[in-house]
Amino acid sequence: xxxxxxxxxxxxxxxxxxxxxLDYATPTGFKRALDNVTLHIAKxxxxxxxxxxxxxxxxxxxxxxxxxxxxAREAGRIALTDKDLLTASSxxxxxxxxxxxxxxxxxxxxxxxxxxxxxxxLAEVLVRHRRLTRRQAWSEGESLLAxxxxxxxxxxxxxxxxxxxxxxxxxxxxxxxxxxxxxxxxFDEPTTALDVITAGEILDLFAELQAxxxxxxxxxSHDLALVSxxxxxxxxxxxxxxxxxxxxxxxxTAPTHPYTRGLLAAVPQPDQRLVEMPLDTTSKAxxxxxxxxxxxxxxxxxxxxxxxxxxxxxxxxxxxxxVQPGEILGIxxxxxxxxSTLAKALTxxxxxxxxxxxxxRPVRGLKDMDTAYRRDVQLIFxxxxxxxxxxxxxxxxxxxxxVLYGEGRAADASRIAEMLEQVxxxxxxxxxxxxxxxxxxxxxxxxxxAFASRPRLVICDxxxxxxxxxxxxxxxxxLVDLQRLHGTGYLFITHDLNLVRQIAHRIAVxxxxxxxxxxxxxDIATSAKHDYTRALISAVPIPLTGRHRP
Amino acid sequence: xxxxxxxxxxxxxxxxxxxxxGLILVVVVIGPAVAPHDPxxxxxxxxxxxxxxxxxxxxxxxxxxxxxRLLYGAxxxxxxxxxxxxxxxxxxxxIGTTSAYLGGRSDEIIxxxxxxxxxxxxxxxxxxxxxxxGKSSTNALLAIAIAFTPGMARxxxxxxxTVRKQDYVNAAIARGESPLFVVWREMLPNVVAxxxxxxxxxxxxxVMLFATLSFLGLGAQPPAPEWGLMVSEARxxxxxxxxxxxxxxxxxxxxxxxxxxxxxxxxxxxxxxx
Numbered sequence: 001x002x003x004x005x006x007x008x009x010x011x012x013x014x015x016x017x018x019x020x021x022l023d024y025a026t027p028t029g030f031k032r033a034l035d036n037v038t039l040h041i042a043k044x045x046x047x048x049x050x051x052x053x054x055x056x057x058x059x060x061x062x063x064x065x066x067x068x069x070x071x072a073r074e075a076g077r078i079a080l081t082d083k084d085l086l087t088a089s090s091x092x093x094x095x096x097x098x099x100x101x102x103x104x105x106x107x108x109x110x111x112x113x114x115x116x117x118x119x120x121x122l123a124e125v126l127v128r129h130r131r132l133t134r135r136q137a138w139s140e141g142e143s144l145l146a147x148x149x150x151x152x153x154x155x156x157x158x159x160x161x162x163x164x165x166x167x168x169x170x171x172x173x174x175x176x177x178x179x180x181x182x183x184x185x186x187f188d189e190p191t192t193a194l195d196v197i198t199a200g201e202i203l204d205l206f207a208e209l210q211a212x213x214x215x216x217x218x219x220x221s222h223d224l225a226l227v228s229x230x231x232x233x234x235x236x237x238x239x240x241x242x243x244x245x246x247x248x249x250x251x252x253t254a255p256t257h258p259y260t261r262g263l264l265a266a267v268p269q270p271d272q273r274l275v276e277m278p279l280d281t282t283s284k285a286x287x288x289x290x291x292x293x294x295x296x297x298x299x300x301x302x303x304x305x306x307x308x309x310x311x312x313x314x315x316x317x318x319x320x321x322x323v324q325p326g327e328i329l330g331i332x333x334x335x336x337x338x339x340s341t342l343a344k345a346l347t348x349x350x351x352x353x354x355x356x357x358x359x360x361r362p363v364r365g366l367k368d369m370d371t372a373y374r375r376d377v378q379l380i381f382x383x384x385x386x387x388x389x390x391x392x393x394x395x396x397x398x399x400x401x402x403v404l405y406g407e408g409r410a411a412d413a414s415r416i417a418e419m420l421e422q423v424x425x426x427x428x429x430x431x432x433x434x435x436x437x438x439x440x441x442x443x444x445x446x447x448x449x450a451f452a453s454r455p456r457l458v459i460c461d462x463x464x465x466x467x468x469x470x471x472x473x474x475x476x477x478x479l480v481d482l483q484r485l486h487g488t489g490y491l492f493i494t495h496d497l498n499l500v501r502q503i504a505h506r507i508a509v510x511x512x513x514x515x516x517x518x519x520x521x522x523d524i525a526t527s528a529k530h531d532y533t534r535a536l537i538s539a540v541p542i543p544l545t546g547r548h549r550p
Numbered sequence: 551x552x553x554x555x556x557x558x559x560x561x562x563x564x565x566x567x568x569x570x571x572g573l574i575l576v577v578v579v580i581g582p583a584v585a586p587h588d589p590x591x592x593x594x595x596x597x598x599x600x601x602x603x604x605x606x607x608x609x610x611x612x613x614x615x616x617x618x619r620l621l622y623g624a625x626x627x628x629x630x631x632x633x634x635x636x637x638x639x640x641x642x643x644x645i646g647t648t649s650a651y652l653g654g655r656s657d658e659i660i661x662x663x664x665x666x667x668x669x670x671x672x673x674x675x676x677x678x679x680x681x682x683x684g685k686s687s688t689n690a691l692l693a694i695a696i697a698f699t700p701g702m703a704r705x706x707x708x709x710x711x712t713v714r715k716q717d718y719v720n721a722a723i724a725r726g727e728s729p730l731f732v733v734w735r736e737m738l739p740n741v742v743a744x745x746x747x748x749x750x751x752x753x754x755x756x757v758m759l760f761a762t763l764s765f766l767g768l769g770a771q772p773p774a775p776e777w778g779l780m781v782s783e784a785r786x787x788x789x790x791x792x793x794x795x796x797x798x799x800x801x802x803x804x805x806x807x808x809x810x811x812x813x814x815x816x817x818x819x820x821x822x823x824x
Contacts, residue, residue, distance in 0.1 A: 371726055374725060387716075387720075390740065400722075404727065
């Protein structure tokens with residue numbers, strides 16, 4: 001990771017936020033989003049703004065950008081050098097936004113207009129704020145794109161967003177933000193939507209541009225490991241209040257606020273095992289996957305008659321792996337590498353070719369997946385919001401597997417309470433609807449549902465990636481406890497290498513639909529053979545904390 | 551529920567729609583009980599009367615009290631329309647959801663069939679069905695239900711397609727649930743909101759379609775106090791008394807506007823984002 005030069009703190013701050021409060025009007029009265037926030041950012045400084053979802057970090061970003069909904073009520077002061085932004089007229093704000101304050105959004109695929117070429121969108125900023133002619137703006141745009149490390153800037157200017165990759169698009173967004181040499185740029189989780197390796201490259205670019213331009217940056221993120229690597233100061237925000245701020249090293253090594261301490265303790269530390277390592281490898285494999293391939297797209301019936309080429313897309317290509325009883329097998333890879341496709345094939349949601357052997361019994365297709373197989377292999381999904389039916393109460397959701405797999409015991413209230421207790425939820429939740437639960441609680445209900453049938457293999461498809469880090473830690477704890485209790489095997493699909501190194505026995509690395517490496521979790525850092533695995537390991541930021549520093 | 555009602559009342563369309571439809575429902579329930587006269591009794595001496603204290607809305611060509619006829623006719627008109635729409639909605643929703651669940655080639659076949667049926671204008675289709683089945687109120691109801699089915703199937707399918715992609719449907723399939731369970735218990739409850747909105751709007755259409763069929767002599771048969779039929783009969787005597795045409799026409803308009811506004815209000819109230 002590149003290091004950020006220390007900022008000159010003797011200069012007056014670029015952005016000065018003092019006693020800023022923000023309330024949103026709701027039908028039940030005003031709700032406080034930000035409470036007495038005081039922040040200063042000097043030239044050349046990178047301030048990490050860290051908090052969990054709903055903590056108010058994005059609200060603060062929009063408050064600085066002066067783009068708040070009509071229901072907002074504000075107090076306090078936000079000043080850019082000497083200009084008070086709260087009292088500025090809308091035409092003054094128009095002149096400031098984009099020119100003196102820039103913003104880089106989370107998802108480049110939604111922050112760019114899909115109907116305009118990339119160059120058009122970049123040139124627009126230059127024409128508007130630097131009063132260049134279109135021709136000048138276009139050539140200036142090309143040089144900006146070259147500066148952000150795009151290989152063919154001239155061609156890139158003419159491309160539409162869908163013709164560029166996620167990383168390329170984010171580079172264009174960054175170029176747009178830097179285009180007018182602003183004094184301050186807000187980065188709102190700029191790498192969250194990108195895969196690990198691309199994110200690493202974007203961070204390198206960020207550090208480079210930051211050092212070169214000396215812009216004051218606010219880096220909003222929920223990823224503490226990442227913040228510890230790119231920022232020189234950090235502010236921790238919790239329920240709209242800044243609970244702690246200070247230099248990275250002191251906050252991360254000696255946090256003073258209990259919330260910060262809890263947050264730091266929840267960050268996955270790759271070398272801190274949560275699951276006992278020794279595994280019974282002598283017994284027969286629970287699951288064997290042999291040459292599984294999944295193809296997407298319709299079988300080109302008409303096309304074949306007309307002699308057209310087969311245009312099917314391979315989601316998985318000849319995957320081989322095995323899971324021992326009670327083993328946690330981690331599967332990592334970037335988005336689109338075929339991790340979820342494999343999970344879906346194993347649960348009969350995707351047709352596949354090849355053979356699965358479960359407990360020695362061959363399963364060649366959907367027809368072989370009988371009730372016994374379904375009971376033994378359960379799937380937990382990434383988004384608990386979408387995996388629980390919003391129109392069913394929790395007890396209805398949980399009783400379904402019991403009814404379906406005809407367990408000896410009826411799905412009575414005590415059984416439901418037992419299931420809820422297993423995932424550390426109170427029995428009173430049985431009568432609630434999913435929307436009355438938080439994200440972490442919903443995911444625990446999904447876990448309880450998966451464990452209702454006492455499965456032998458549970459496939460966890462990115463189950464913690466939509467959760468906050470502290471919630472993630474509690475969900476992982478439950479999973480590890482359940483594994484210890486029932487001896488269940490897991491296929492743990494994730495993109496978080498640090499996390500999977502904590503719990504998995506072995507890690508399978510997937511890349512473009514293929515399984516490129518299958519290696520013991522303990523060895524992955526030292527003896528990974530495939531180039532992609534090595535690139536992945538070096539791109540993942542290692543958290544900097546007091547407990548273990550290199 | 552309380553919150554839902556509050557949202558409903560807060561929007562002007564919702565409040566007005568609820569008021570208009572509420573009044574219609576009151577008429578449907580207590581109409582015959584409060585009607586001052588027998589709707590089918592002829593009084594040759596009292597024909598073509600203008601509104602007066604005794605006959606509030608006047609009388610028709612046989613001297614029947616128009617107000618009483620409207621009050622009695624509300625049941626025939628509105629209840630039939632609601633039933634026809636409900637039936638069409640139920641069948642259409644089931645077809646649409648099933649089609650979305652099946653996907654692939656089956657979806658293609660079902661939806662192209664629906665498209666073919668939809669290409670026939672609903673009035674023409676209803677006329678065709680009534681001609682085939684024979685003239686009667688029940689057949690008119692059936693005709694309207696069938697005419698509404700393809701449209702509902704389309705609307706439902708588009709909503710159900712997004713529901714189909716939700717993980718709770720995948721979870722149910724991975725759990726090994728039967729297709730019928732997935733469609734009925736997992737998918738249908740989640741497509742209800744847009745369907746409810748669509749249905750209320752369609753009730754207004756059904757009232758008008760029903761009135762049209764009766765007007766053409768294919769729905770309710772005289773001397774039934776059906777509103778469309780009343781308009782149809784009054785047409786010939788318009789030059790003698792304009793009231794007997796005006797009142798039933800206004801009643802049909804009232805129902806149409808009321809249900810339309812209710813639909814608009816429901817759409818806003820059921821969508822939590824507004």
